[in-house]
Amino acid sequence: MKRNFIAGEWVEAGAAADNINPSDTRDVVGSYASASAGQAEAAIAAAAAALPKWAASTPQQRFDVLDAVGSEILARKAELGDLLAREEGKTLPEAVGEVLRAGQIFKFHAGEALRPGGELLPSTRPGITVELTREPVGVVSIITPWNFPIAIPAWKIAPALAHGNTVVFKPAEAVPGSAWALAEILSRAGLPAGSFNLVMGRGRVVGEALLGDPRVAAVSFTGSEPTGRQVAQACIRRHGPMARFQLEMGGKNPLVVLDDADLAVAVECAVNGAYYSTGQRCTASSRLVVSEGIHDRFVAALVERLGALVVGDARDAGTTIGPVVDAAQLAQDTRYIDIGLGEGARLAFGGQAIEQMAGKPGFYLQPTLFVDTHNGMRINREEIFGPVASVIRVRDAEEALAVANDTGFGLSAGVCTTSLKLAAHFKRHLQAGMVMVNAPTAGVDPHVPFGGRKGSSFGPREQGRHAAEFYTTGKTAYVAT
Numbered sequence: 001m002k003r004n005f006i007a008g009e010w011v012e013a014g015a016a017a018d019n020i021n022p023s024d025t026r027d028v029v030g031s032y033a034s035a036s037a038g039q040a041e042a043a044i045a046a047a048a049a050a051l052p053k054w055a056a057s058t059p060q061q062r063f064d065v066l067d068a069v070g071s072e073i074l075a076r077k078a079e080l081g082d083l084l085a086r087e088e089g090k091t092l093p094e095a096v097g098e099v100l101r102a103g104q105i106f107k108f109h110a111g112e113a114l115r116p117g118g119e120l121l122p123s124t125r126p127g128i129t130v131e132l133t134r135e136p137v138g139v140v141s142i143i144t145p146w147n148f149p150i151a152i153p154a155w156k157i158a159p160a161l162a163h164g165n166t167v168v169f170k171p172a173e174a175v176p177g178s179a180w181a182l183a184e185i186l187s188r189a190g191l192p193a194g195s196f197n198l199v200m201g202r203g204r205v206v207g208e209a210l211l212g213d214p215r216v217a218a219v220s221f222t223g224s225e226p227t228g229r230q231v232a233q234a235c236i237r238r239h240g241p242m243a244r245f246q247l248e249m250g251g252k253n254p255l256v257v258l259d260d261a262d263l264a265v266a267v268e269c270a271v272n273g274a275y276y277s278t279g280q281r282c283t284a285s286s287r288l289v290v291s292e293g294i295h296d297r298f299v300a301a302l303v304e305r306l307g308a309l310v311v312g313d314a315r316d317a318g319t320t321i322g323p324v325v326d327a328a329q330l331a332q333d334t335r336y337i338d339i340g341l342g343e344g345a346r347l348a349f350g351g352q353a354i355e356q357m358a359g360k361p362g363f364y365l366q367p368t369l370f371v372d373t374h375n376g377m378r379i380n381r382e383e384i385f386g387p388v389a390s391v392i393r394v395r396d397a398e399e400a401l402a403v404a405n406d407t408g409f410g411l412s413a414g415v416c417t418t419s420l421k422l423a424a425h426f427k428r429h430l431q432a433g434m435v436m437v438n439a440p441t442a443g444v445d446p447h448v449p450f451g452g453r454k455g456s457s458f459g460p461r462e463q464g465r466h467a468a469e470f471y472t473t474g475k476t477a478y479v480a481t
């Protein structure tokens with residue numbers, strides 16, 4: 001059994017769970033500890049005890065730890081990418097790319113540790129200067145989803161440690177392998193015992209224990225909107241309106257294709273945004289909002305392109321669409337396909353689960369495209385989180401913008417157009433945290449702030465130097481001489 005890491009020790013748990021390969025359900029990746037609430041509390045206690053030491057560490061010590069972690073991740077990217085593809089089901093090139101991103105994130109935040117910002121302001125009174133500095137927040141609980149098993153933990157853990165906080169990390173149940181490998185690297189990187197703790201286990205047990213403890217100063221959560229709401233309520237119950245939490249949640253991201261779009265660019269944006277990583281991305285383009293002058297040509301070209309995608313074992317060369325992560329997600333995807341058909345949407349491609357590929361039993365699903373849909377349908381309002389997208393036909397750019405913005409989510413949005421004027425108009429008026437012009441809705445660089453608005457996100461941006469806003473608290477000091 002792969003154990004939890006608490007107070008600098010590898011700790012047994014009373015229970016364990018098997019990590020299953022979604023490309024071949026006969027393949028057990030490993031057995032991983034499932035912590036009790038008591039172990040989560042022990043991890044919080046360890047992080048609280050370690051805080052004074054790590055918060056007082058020098059920028060060079062922090063740099064050395066994070067840089068070493070980044071270097072090892074990058075050096076082992078093929079092996080870690082293989083593990084990630086095996087447990088999550090994204091294709092090997094996507095998985096290796098994600099590991100690369102995790103390594104780059106640790107390197108970036110190693111640099112951030114050496115660049116603690118500060119400002120010196122003149123006072124309006126003589127003989128006085130004003131210093132603005134930032135300090136660690138304290139113990140941070142980090143709760144992550146299964147769809148980016150190493151990159152999302154990296155973009156939370158690296159800035160938390162870079163800014164002098166201590167960490168209790170709970171990964172998603174479906175993907176403990178990448179999280180454990182990352183923890184193992186961190187365990188050898190020179191951190192004081194207790195500064196970083198791993199508690200694998202169930203959301204309802206470990207996750208909840210990480211929210212309600214008075215020693216936890218901040219919670220960074222990425223996951224679904226319903227869970228995010230529960231996390232927010234638990235934090236507020238415990239800490240009142242002063243609770244410090246950050247939520248990154250779901251999306252129903254529109255990709256708008258206008259009459260003057262370059263057809264090849266639009267089709268590539270749709271295929272990449274809606275179907276790569278098996279559509280299991282919060283930034284996936286699940287609503288393709290297409291104006292009527294290009295609609296039929298776009299649908300025909302997209303259907304032809306979908307026919308060329310290869311569904312298969314995530315680790316087989318040539319696979320372009322890996323399996324869905326697990327049985328529950330596959331059941332959710334196929335339930336929404338039935339809902340779409342019941343709502344009168346028409347299948348232009350796919351729609352079928354596939355029980356076996358090349359003799360391997362797995363959670364495979366054809367890339368699925370609905371046409372003849374409207375924005376009021378449940379398939380266009382609720383996050384499905386699989387390789388399923390809908391085309392919504394609109395009259396013109398004005399209606400496209402209205403439909404794109406008519407959603408409770410606001411993470412990412414894209415527009416395909418060759419008009420500078422229309423590009424500028426959509427960039428300005430799309431109600432999303434991230435806007436992509438002639439580029440897929442998914443795929444933000446590791447040093448660029450990431451986040452949305454409306455039901456998709458709450459709190460400061462993640463990634464890049466902007467991460468400091470959540471992981472530090474400001475101090476203003478007056479010095480009279």
Ligand code: NAD
Pocket residue numbers: 143144145146147148170171172173201202203204206207208211222223224225227228230231248249250251281282283383385411456
């Ligand atoms: P989820 O909400 O089911 O679980 C997320 C995490 O929360 C897991 O670690 C889970 O164990 C934990 N959890 C569950 N119940 C909890 C509780 N009551 N208290 C505390 N923790 C609890 O999400 P998921 O299925 O793992 O991930 C998919 C979702 O994540 C999608 O909605 C997707 O859009 C979203 N996502 C968002 C972003 C973003 O940055 N906006 C990025 C990736 C994924």
